[in-house]
Amino acid sequence: MHTMEVYLDNSATTRPYPEVIQEMQRIMAEEYGNASSLHRRGGRAERIMSSSRQVLAEILGVKSGEIIFTSGGTESNNLAIQGIARRYRRRGNHLITTAIEHSSVLQPLQQLEKEGFEVTYLLPDSKGVIEPQKVAEALTPRTVLVSIMHVNNEIGSVQPISQISSIIKNENPEVIFHVDAVQSFSKLPVSPEEQGIDALSLSAHKFHGPKGIGALYLREGVLLNPLFWGGGHERGLRPGTENTPAAAGMALAARLSFNGRKEKIRRLYSFKEKIISSIEREHPWARLNGPREEGAPHIFNISFPGLKGEIILHALEEHSIYVSTGSACHSDSKEPSHVLKALNVDKDSLEGAVRFSLSFLNTEEEIDYAADRINSVIAELKKFQTITS
Secondary structure: OOOOOEEOEOOOOOOOOHHHHHHHHHHHHHOOOOOOOOOHHHHHHHHHHHHHHHHHHHHHOOOHHHEEEEOOHHHHHHHHHHHHHHHOOOOOOEEEEEOOOOHHHHHHHHHHHHOOOEEEEEOOOOOOOOOHHHHHHHOOOOEEEEEOOOEOOOOOOEOOHHHHHHHHHHHOOOOEEEEEOOOOEOOEOOOHHHHOOOEEEEEHHHOOOOOOOEEEEEOOOOOOOOOOOOOOOHHHOOOOOOOHHHHHHHHHHHHHHHOOHHHHHHHHHHHHHHHHHHHHHHOOOOEEEOOOOOOOOOEEEEEOOOOOHHHHHHHHHOOOEEOEOOOHHHOOOOOOOHHHHHOOOOHHHHHOEEEEEOOOOOOHHHHHHHHHHHHHHHHHHHHHHHHHO
């Protein structure tokens, strides 16, 4: 019998749209000029770069000069955090973030701590949400930067970005607010102008674009020190020959993701609810980590206490269902998830946690198949555990 493949690890990466692959192939073959060259070939590549920039700027409602192309979310986060902190060091040396950020935010901050910066790590509530009041209490006259993710990549909690921003700006308009929107772009409304965001990170491979390209929105007037040197590309903030095919792929993926977006998001919420409620019916002992309706439409995390997440992952893989036990950046470390630890999840639930993350390409049929197989796999493992224990 033919088993269908159900890919539910879209927080780690998504499958590129076929149109994106085609367009990138075409540009690699036909528009191979260097966008910084002065001749006609260079000019054509440069036009592709600027129209790609324009597409992202229009979707975000910002100026195209405020978009800097990078190699992905990790570089965007590093460039924003290290670049802004060092640039404004004369103003102060205090930074604020949360205990549940992605490692590409936490590690640059740990690096800055070694350079003499002080970092406040805010703890979330039991659903993984940061109360805006906590940000207000953490601000000091020496605070230069606040970095808070929009959607958590492991549990799907959504931070009240607009409220946090207005608290920061009322307290001190000079404090710069950076948001990692890698998991929220195309799944939730993201608007730097409306939400009061000064710097925002994006990554193409989280919305069916290519890997190895991302963008940093940097509000006009906000300065930063570059991480690399060597050429005046991207306003001198990010040197290196422009990756024209990937930039075009990113812009096309963004356009396609925003086509009929409301309907796509409605479907994601219904798929998410279908899997959660079917697990609840069959296995009432399982527990949801983080939010449900108020979470992101595409990410949810469920613990099966007493079972091992990794064993569940491989058992599902036998049925061609792909999930993860946490962030792909941590999958090789045996450390339990820092996000779940921040939620005070008990040891059994930590070890039995599985992350499911959906995409616009999942179908109703896949979700029904997955829900059915997840339940039978868990029942089997539970039975086996009872026999052996």
